Amino acid sequence: MKTFLVVGAGLFGATFAHEAAIRGNNVIVIDRRSEIAGNIYTYKKCGVQVHKYGAHIFHTSDKHIWDYVNSFANFNRFTNSPIAKFYDETFNMPFNMNTFNQMWNVITPAEAKNKIAEQRLEMNGKKSENLEEQAISLVGRDIYMRNSLRVIPKSNGVKKRLSFQHL
Ligand SMILES: Cc1cc2nc3c(=O)[nH]c(=O)nc-3n(C[C@H](O)[C@H](O)[C@H](O)COP(=O)(O)OP(=O)(O)OC[C@H]3O[C@@H](n4cnc5c(N)ncnc54)[C@H](O)[C@@H]3O)c2cc1C
Numbered sequence: 001m002k003t004f005l006v007v008g009a010g011l012f013g014a015t016f017a018h019e020a021a022i023r024g025n026n027v028i029v030i031d032r033r034s035e036i037a038g039n040i041y042t043y044k045k046c047g048v049q050v051h052k053y054g055a056h057i058f059h060t061s062d063k064h065i066w067d068y069v070n071s072f073a074n075f076n077r078f079t080n081s082p083i084a085k086f087y088d089e090t091f092n093m094p095f096n097m098n099t100f101n102q103m104w105n106v107i108t109p110a111e112a113k114n115k116i117a118e119q120r121l122e123m124n125g126k127k128s129e130n131l132e133e134q135a136i137s138l139v140g141r142d143i144y145m146r147n148s149l150r151v152i153p154k155s156n157g158v159k160k161r162l163s164f165q166h167l
Contacts, residue, residue, distance in 0.1 A: 001024055001025055001026065002025045002026070003025065003026040003027075003028070004016075004017070004025055004026070004028070005028050006020075006027060006028065006029045006030070007031075008029075008030075008031055008038060009029050009030075009036040009037065009038060010038020010039060010040070011037075011038060011040060012038075013029060013031075013038070014029070014036065014037070014038075017029050035052075038053075039053045039054070039056065040053075040056045041053060057078060057080055058075065084146075086145075086146050091103070091146070095143065095146075103146075104142070115140075116140050116143070118140070119136075119139075119140020119141055119142060119143075120136070120137060120139070120140050122140065122141055123137040132148075135148065
């Protein structure tokens with residue numbers, strides 16, 4: 001039998017502590033936060049579980065892991081399908097064929113690929129000298145603009161940062 005000191009009661013620390021304990025070891029768990037569960041900690045407010053450190057989605061393609069976590073708690077089925085807003089457009093993030101169809105009216109992945117290849121030509125073989133040029137050389141301007149922060153010069157001299165906005 002060993003004694004383990006586990007620093008951090010998040011998913012990793014808690015899983016390790018549990019597995020070590022059921023194998024007959026002594027386990028001490030400490031955390032600098034006053035609650036357990038690390039980043040996935042929730043508390044109840046008005047009957048609703050609120051994520052203190054930001055919402056979390058558990059995802060795995062491994063049945064063994066899925067069965068393991070379900071032995072501790074019941075999970076809700078959830079499909080993450082965020083919509084982003086860019087000026088007056090809304091579109092799926094991350095990009096998929098719906099987004100390409102909205103942007104370029106293309107239907108097939110091959111058409112989207114051709115459009116990206118066409119947009120990449122903007123660099124015309126020029127060596128990239130900054131992030132923007134590198135991004136355009138890889139994915140083209142339309143995708144770059146919808147995925148990145150932009151600095152817009154304003155008339156009063158103050159620069160405003162714009163980005164897409166998740167809805
Ligand atoms: C806003 C947000 C959203 C996220 N969404 C997802 C998601 O949807 N899906 C996903 O898979 N992952 C997501 N993550 C990542 C997710 O938090 C981790 O996958 C998972 O919770 C990490 O578990 P962990 O045990 O490794 O770390 P943590 O949950 O961070 O736990 C570490 C613990 O260790 C403690 N600790 C650290 N250092 C010390 C120290 N020196 N002394 C004492 N205690 C210490 C901390 O207080 C904390 O409680 C998200 C992260 C954030 C911040």
